[in-house]
Amino acid sequence: xxxxxxxxxxxxxxxxxxxxxxxxxxxxxxxxxxxxxxxxxxxxxxxxxxxxxxxxxxxxxxxxxxxxxxxxxxxxxxxxxxxxxxxxxxxxxxxxxxxxxxxxxxxxxxxx
Amino acid sequence: xxxxxxxxxxxxxxxxxxxxxxxxxxxxxxxxxxxxxxxxxxxxxxxxxxxxxxxxxxxxxxxxxxxxxxxxxxxxxxxxxxxxxxxxxxxxxxxxxxxxxxxxxxxxxxxxxx
Numbered sequence: 001x002x003x004x005x006x007x008x009x010x011x012x013x014x015x016x017x018x019x020x021x022x023x024x025x026x027x028x029x030x031x032x033x034x035x036x037x038x039x040x041x042x043x044x045x046x047x048x049x050x051x052x053x054x055x056x057x058x059x060x061x062x063x064x065x066x067x068x069x070x071x072x073x074x075x076x077x078x079x080x081x082x083x084x085x086x087x088x089x090x091x092x093x094x095x096x097x098x099x100x101x102x103x104x105x106x107x108x109x110x111x112x
Numbered sequence: 113x114x115x116x117x118x119x120x121x122x123x124x125x126x127x128x129x130x131x132x133x134x135x136x137x138x139x140x141x142x143x144x145x146x147x148x149x150x151x152x153x154x155x156x157x158x159x160x161x162x163x164x165x166x167x168x169x170x171x172x173x174x175x176x177x178x179x180x181x182x183x184x185x186x187x188x189x190x191x192x193x194x195x196x197x198x199x200x201x202x203x204x205x206x207x208x209x210x211x212x213x214x215x216x217x218x219x220x221x222x223x224x225x226x
Contacts, residue, residue: 031212043202044217051212093212098144099171100215102156
């Protein structure tokens with residue numbers, strides 16, 4: 001059974017510092033890995049999708065890496081801003097399946 | 113990209129009452145559709161997914177059911193709500209054609225069962 005873990009559960013940084021968010025998964029047979037952002041009481045916003053054949057994806061200040069063999073992904077957010085405060089979730093789709101398995105999320109607070 | 117609508121946004125219902133939550137999708141045809149629940153302290157859990165009209169797969173046994181009467185409409189229902197059905201319900205969509213496509217989420221429905 002696929003398990004996805006995100007550590008730490010919460011993170012607080014001063015504005016301008018780079019953010020590093022970790023995601024690990026137990027079964028390396030995945031199709032893709034997706035990073036999401038969730039603001040309190042809101043739905044999920046897709047940030048980045050990394051296919052299993054890719055090593056990383058970039059969008060603006062966001063960069064996500066994927067190491068399938070070790071079962072890890074890292075989301076980097078450069079030069080953090082107070083508006084980056086949110087919960088960040090990673091999720092994987094296992095091969096031959098349609099469902100996303102989510103991690104528990106990392107709640108981020110960027111202090112002005 | 114896909115746009116997902118959900119209603120109502122919030123709902124407070126008594127135990128034993130029926131439930132109907134609706135989700136509609138714009139911007140794609142024949143999408144894969146999903147219902148997730150996010151309960152306090154329990155993370156996001158897939159409840160149902162559908163690859164076509166009338167085709168529903170259930171992930172966990174529970175008090176809920178799902179239906180897909182039209183290509184881009186997905187409905188979550190219950191005949192009699194339980195306290196444990198409280199939570200944040202999210203509808204999601206992805207392009208058809210494979211399991212590796214990006215999933216997009218709607219704004220969610222906050223359900224409180226009293």
